[in-house]
Amino acid sequence: MTMSNTGGRRKPPTIHDVAREAGVSRGTVSRVLNGGHYVSPSAQEAVNAAIRRTGYVVNRHARSLITGRSDSIGFLLTEPQERFFEDPNFNVLLRGCTQALAAHDVPLLLMLAGTEDERRRITRYITAGHVDGVLLVSSHSGDPVAEELREAGVPLVACGKPIGLGSRVSYVAADDRDGARDMVAHLLSLGRRRVGTVTGPLDTPGGVERLAGYREVLSEAGVEADDRLVVSGDYSRASGEAAAERLLEQAPDVDAVFVASDLMAQGVLTALHRAGRRVPEDVAVGGFDDSPAATASSPALTTIRQPWDRISAEMVRVLLAEIGGEDPAAVILPTELVRREST
Amino acid sequence: MTMSNTGGRRKPPTIHDVAREAGVSRGTVSRVLNGGHYVSPSAQEAVNAAIRRTGYVVNRHARSLITGRSDSIGFLLTEPQERFFEDPNFNVLLRGCTQALAAHDVPLLLMLAGTEDERRRITRYITAGHVDGVLLVSSHSGDPVAEELREAGVPLVACGKPIGLGSRVSYVAADDRDGARDMVAHLLSLGRRRVGTVTGPLDTPGGVERLAGYREVLSEAGVEADDRLVVSGDYSRASGEAAAERLLEQAPDVDAVFVASDLMAQGVLTALHRAGRRVPEDVAVGGFDDSPAATASSPALTTIRQPWDRISAEMVRVLLAEIGGEDPAAVILPTELVRREST
DNA sequence: TTCTCTACTGTGAACGCTCACAGAAGCGCC
DNA sequence: GGCGCTTCTGTGAGCGTTCACAGTAGAGAA
Incomplete structure (x- = not known):
């Protein structure tokens, strides 16, 4: 009979204990643990029973030491963190990635690199092989961390197309341009002709692409372009409010606004309300x-x-594939227009 | 000269390489790495130089294998995750903990235990010693995970006072009761006498304590208690809205409401607005x-x-202390009344 | 029979680190 | 000189796993 898998909380059982318990060798237990190839059904059975009886759990440190893999992946955020943590999308993303990885039994390390110091420390940590791959959230271009990791050959999947980097880095993104096109087309279909836009930061792919979609549709529809209808924000509520004020000043006849983020749109609503404009009338x-x-x-x-939800799932899928030796890949996912009261 | 700390990305340098480079033994390098006690200044110097030259980073797996510590800690969320991830406070907490731990060079593992299955898997993972301690976010009482971890002797710090557990578990919490007292006293000071409350779930410490504070102040002020003024919500916006409707129905003469969360308060504002009541008039x-x-x-x-910010910092401090062998501790932090337009 | 092939099993060696221990060197004190 | 103490250093062992390799046994083919 085995002793104490619940009570005496001394040393956890090792692969050796399991082997003895099952009457086989370490090697056989190890093989069972790693897929069970070249193991007889009877041994398989005995080992599984022994694992259950002893409450054995593999020591990942020992495993990592020899395999060189760490069996964990990093979720890296290289931004001033306040903004991102306030972004609900970010939270959905983080949750989705954690869950998708958990399904593969891979723990997720959350890493924040706000300051230059943290950046250095984390880059060292990652390149030292403490994680097998990195999910990168960093919208702005010219991110030195991304570049360093790419050069170091660390498997990497970015959320959103990284502007600065070459094409040899994987990413998963929503189809920003197409989403913007849908929205602007929708506004035009309502009969609006003085359609303004509040863009995101133009050093982010989202900012650039959404603006491009806006311009494309207007030009295709034969609507006159007017630079006074285009103002920029930084995705924050406050910047949306300021942008709307500028917009009203430059183009008082504006009858529709495509805002590149909901948060900014909230600010736009506030400014419009204050200016006495009814939405959507x-x-x-x-x-x-x-x-x-x-x-x-x-x-x-x-x-x-x-x-x-699909973005996070795809990021994890692509990263695991890349860790498994596959080539980098880019995944673009479709967006969807959700109509509510503001149009 | 050393070869390839940047170019040839073969095997990372080991403690052995550093020792050779510095002209000392593994032992001395190890001592430098672990605080530098019993190391001569000259050796210290030579080792540090060698570390810099080789780009050496300690292999944490090898270290963990022998020390038994994992040098990482888990951030465990045992809730239906949607609600928490939408809670901005949760994000501040998560960010604060990550940063506080990063300052100690300890990575944080994010773990979500939504389903029963995940709960089991994660409990196994933790009790197997893959993390040195756990920061627990789980407001509801009777959480089986917390109980299991406590029994397994895993260092644990909860956010908010865990109702079900004994006193032998550490926690850090804001002073809910005192905060509620401040708010209700503030409302009374404005001359309001029909002060209602929308409580949080009453199986959470926050819900219970805030209600208690509300009752205490009213009774101390000699204001007549009236159960029609007390309704419950679940911290969500929608529940706040529903609660306010119930409140208006039961006690139409209500002239002030203490709502146990901002999110619910938003719902309350919506309902009051719809009912034609002005806030704060x-x-x-x-x-x-x-x-x-x-x-x-x-x-x-x-x-x-x-x-x-202080809560997260304290949670980390208490947890690290407990991992270091100290006894469990409870920390209660003061709250602060922030006056704006709604009162 | 003998040889080969397949399916399975056991046994050292690592992996990179820390820890315990044994020593060496220096110093002061009897 | 002998002894003890402190400070510093090197060495072997071993943490729990996987991996490469060397077997063993049984089946089928020559």
Whole structure:
């Protein structure tokens, strides 16, 4: 009989204990643990029973030491963190990645690199092989960390197309341009002709692509382009409010606004309200993200839903594939127009 | 000269390489790595130089294998995750813990235990010693995971006082009762006498304590208690809205409401607005949390600020102390009344 | 029979580190 | 000189696993 798998909390059982218990050798237990190839059914059975009886759990440190793999992956955020942690999409992403990895029994290490110091420390940590791969969230271009990791050959999947890097880095992104096109087309279909836009930061792929989609549709529809209808924000609520004020000043006849994020759209609504413009009667407002902010604001925002659940799942899938030796890949996922009260 | 600490990305340098490079033994390098006791200044110097030259980074797996420590800690969330991930406080907490741990060079493993299956797997993972300690976020009582971990002797710090468990588990919490007292006293000081409350779930410490604070102050002020003024919610926006409707029905003469969370308070504002009550003229509304929702809503919410930055820092401090062998501890941190437009 | 092939099993050696121990060197004190 | 003490250093062992290799046994083919 085995002793104490519940009571005496001394040393945890090792592969050796399991082997003795099952009447086989370490090697056989190890083989069972790693897929069970070249193991007789009877041995298989005996080992599994022994594992259950002893409460054995593999020591990942010992395993990692010899395999060189760490069997864990990092979730790296290289941004001023306040902004991201306030972004509901970020949370969906983080949760989705954690869950998707958990399904593969891979723990996720959360790493924040806000300051230059942290950046250095974390890069060292990663390149030292403490994680097998990295899920990177860093919208801005020219991120030195991404470049370093890529050069060091660390498997890497970015969320959103990294602007600065070459094509040899994997990424998963929603189809920003197409989403923007859908929204602007929707605004035009309502009969609006003075359609403005509040862009995101133009050193982010999202900012650039959404603006491009906006311009494309207007030009295809033969609507006159007017630079006074284009103002920039930084995805924050406050910047949306400021942008809307600028927009009203530059183009008082604006009758619709495509805002590149829901958070900014909230700010836009506030500014419009203060200016006495009714939404959607006077000005139709379209957001982007379908964040909780979209339903929280009044009127509820028509917006573009990004498939964050699929994005996180795809990021994990691509990263695991890359760790498994496959080549980098880019995945673009479709967006969806969600119509609510603001248009 | 050393070869390839940047170019040839073969095997990372080991403690052996550093020792050879520095002209000392493995033991001396190890001692330098672990605090530098019993090491001569000259050796110290030589080793540090060699580390810099070779780009050596300690292999934590090898270290963990022998020390038995994993030098990582888990952040465990045992809740239906949607709710928590949408809670801005949760994000501040997660970020704070990650940063506080990073300062100690300890990586944080994010673990979500939503389903029964995940719960089992994660409990196994933790009790197998893959993390040195756990930061637990689980507001509801009777959490089996917490109990199991406690029994297994895993160092544990909860966020908020765990109701079900004995006193032998550490926790860090804001002073809910005192915060509630401050808010209700504030409402009374405005001359309100029909002060209602929307409570949180009453199987959470926050829910219970905040209600207790509310009752204490009313009774101390000699204001007549009235059960029609007390309704319950579940911290969600929607539940706040429903609660406010019930409240208006049961006690139409209500002139102030203490709501146990900002999110619920948003719902309360919506319901009051719909019912044609002005805030704060007809009904003063006080929230709890000082979340972004507090400034996002209009009118901006008077609320109670919980010191989440300090809470996370204290959780980490207490956990590291407990891992270091100290006894469990409870830390209660003061809250702060933030006055805005809703009162 | 003998040889080969397949399916399975056991046995050292690592992996990179820390720990315990044994020593060496220096110093002061009897 | 002998002894003890402190400070410093090197060495072997071993943490729990996987991997490469060397077997063993049984089946089928020559």
